[in-house]
Amino acid sequence: MNIVLVGAGNLATNLGKAISRSGNQIVQIYSRTEASAKALADMLGCTYTTSLDELVKSADLYIIALKDSVLKEVSELLVKGRENNLFVHTAGSIDMDIIPASRRGVFYPMQTFSKQREVDFEKIPCFIEAAHDDDRDLLKSLASDISNSVYELTSENRKYLHLAAVFCCNFANHCFRLGEKLLKEHGDIPFEVMLPLVDETARKLHELTPQEAQTGPAVRWDENVISKQMQLLSDTPDLQHIYELLSKSIHHDKL
Amino acid sequence: MNIVLVGAGNLATNLGKAISRSGNQIVQIYSRTEASAKALADMLGCTYTTSLDELVKSADLYIIALKDSVLKEVSELLVKGRENNLFVHTAGSIDMDIIPASRRGVFYPMQTFSKQREVDFEKIPCFIEAAHDDDRDLLKSLASDISNSVYELTSENRKYLHLAAVFCCNFANHCFRLGEKLLKEHGDIPFEVMLPLVDETARKLHELTPQEAQTGPAVRWDENVISKQMQLLSDTPDLQHIYELLSKSIHHDKL
Numbered sequence: 001m002n003i004v005l006v007g008a009g010n011l012a013t014n015l016g017k018a019i020s021r022s023g024n025q026i027v028q029i030y031s032r033t034e035a036s037a038k039a040l041a042d043m044l045g046c047t048y049t050t051s052l053d054e055l056v057k058s059a060d061l062y063i064i065a066l067k068d069s070v071l072k073e074v075s076e077l078l079v080k081g082r083e084n085n086l087f088v089h090t091a092g093s094i095d096m097d098i099i100p101a102s103r104r105g106v107f108y109p110m111q112t113f114s115k116q117r118e119v120d121f122e123k124i125p126c127f128i129e130a131a132h133d134d135d136r137d138l139l140k141s142l143a144s145d146i147s148n149s150v151y152e153l154t155s156e157n158r159k160y161l162h163l164a165a166v167f168c169c170n171f172a173n174h175c176f177r178l179g180e181k182l183l184k185e186h187g188d189i190p191f192e193v194m195l196p197l198v199d200e201t202a203r204k205l206h207e208l209t210p211q212e213a214q215t216g217p218a219v220r221w222d223e224n225v226i227s228k229q230m231q232l233l234s235d236t237p238d239l240q241h242i243y244e245l246l247s248k249s250i251h252h253d254k255l
Numbered sequence: 256m257n258i259v260l261v262g263a264g265n266l267a268t269n270l271g272k273a274i275s276r277s278g279n280q281i282v283q284i285y286s287r288t289e290a291s292a293k294a295l296a297d298m299l300g301c302t303y304t305t306s307l308d309e310l311v312k313s314a315d316l317y318i319i320a321l322k323d324s325v326l327k328e329v330s331e332l333l334v335k336g337r338e339n340n341l342f343v344h345t346a347g348s349i350d351m352d353i354i355p356a357s358r359r360g361v362f363y364p365m366q367t368f369s370k371q372r373e374v375d376f377e378k379i380p381c382f383i384e385a386a387h388d389d390d391r392d393l394l395k396s397l398a399s400d401i402s403n404s405v406y407e408l409t410s411e412n413r414k415y416l417h418l419a420a421v422f423c424c425n426f427a428n429h430c431f432r433l434g435e436k437l438l439k440e441h442g443d444i445p446f447e448v449m450l451p452l453v454d455e456t457a458r459k460l461h462e463l464t465p466q467e468a469q470t471g472p473a474v475r476w477d478e479n480v481i482s483k484q485m486q487l488l489s490d491t492p493d494l495q496h497i498y499e500l501l502s503k504s505i506h507h508d509k510l
Binding site for chain 1: 379415
């Protein structure tokens, strides 16, 4: 399968590498930023361009891995003159129908991508959607080449999946960040001391549900600890507010 | 060292096992709940009691691993008649001075304990404090027998450490729980699909700081996605409020 990859960010880089390794061929990379386009093209051994006009006309699949805010504009430009080709985007929260082509779809690998880290794509769940059955089969086949967990999912349910991922990844990570700040400001304790706790918090979920796994003052509703901790945060009202809301939410969720 | 363990909950169970394995001797378990006391005593091969009056009078160390709310009352009862013995509690957020004995201290293993899971104590950071230097040395020696990371920390800084742990463990876990609920309610998707994302979110922090590791709509401040996700939560105002606060907090924390 000849594939054009539109984008050279974290997701595009990780996806491009996984597709190449699977024996499918990326023939061209597009990025507005030449350095990014060239770096990824060199890595994958293909050509690149910084101009949408110069993209090949007849690839089997165009994967648009760009930030959500430019998806509409870029996909309109891309589809023009290529009306019979298959286009997919990789965005968890965006409807398939943002792409103005009959042969449109979604290829959403649910993971947190950082350029510095190579992820094991085999374990990443990929959520597939397509307007036509044969395109869906093609996407499922490509997804199965690079991942062991491939699911079909409608745009409507994918929105909630993506929202759940925001909670499980971005918001959980921000809780780690807030902990890091507290350690730095009180005793200058390195965040490394938290890693065994962070690791166990994640690892537990392979055996217990998040609700079963919950511990701490909020689930016990230990008002003494909670009110003292609220006090410790009195100089940082935003943080105090987050503490209060999350504690109450945990309490109301008790088993 | 002859040790009495006061408590038979999650922390006491895990700590008792680790101490036994290290060659130090637990001589007696106390718990108000006979079944818990007996279960742990059988596991460790020692005696147990459900009455504080029946606790041995002359152990080298009394470890009080009870919930925070009963610490004051129980330690007062315990110390009476044993004024020259050494007592420690295991609570992250409680001052050492809650124990009304001259030889008092704290032995805080920072981890999330569930009875069902055995944790690898060697990797758990233990934070030590004592009123007397020789007791501190004794506690450090015991802690070093069971853990590779032993730190001294004052009660004042330990309060913030414990607060940081609430963010890094309890609050992060609640974010996983909220994600699980969203999946269940929209498409009945099993939480297992989130595990690769959760694992990577934790694993990343061995290479990147939480701030560097942040991804998603809030850090990009993608207002389009954020406002759509706020809409998806309009039937659950508490959840919507948490979404809004955490997104703003991430945004204000941008690199």
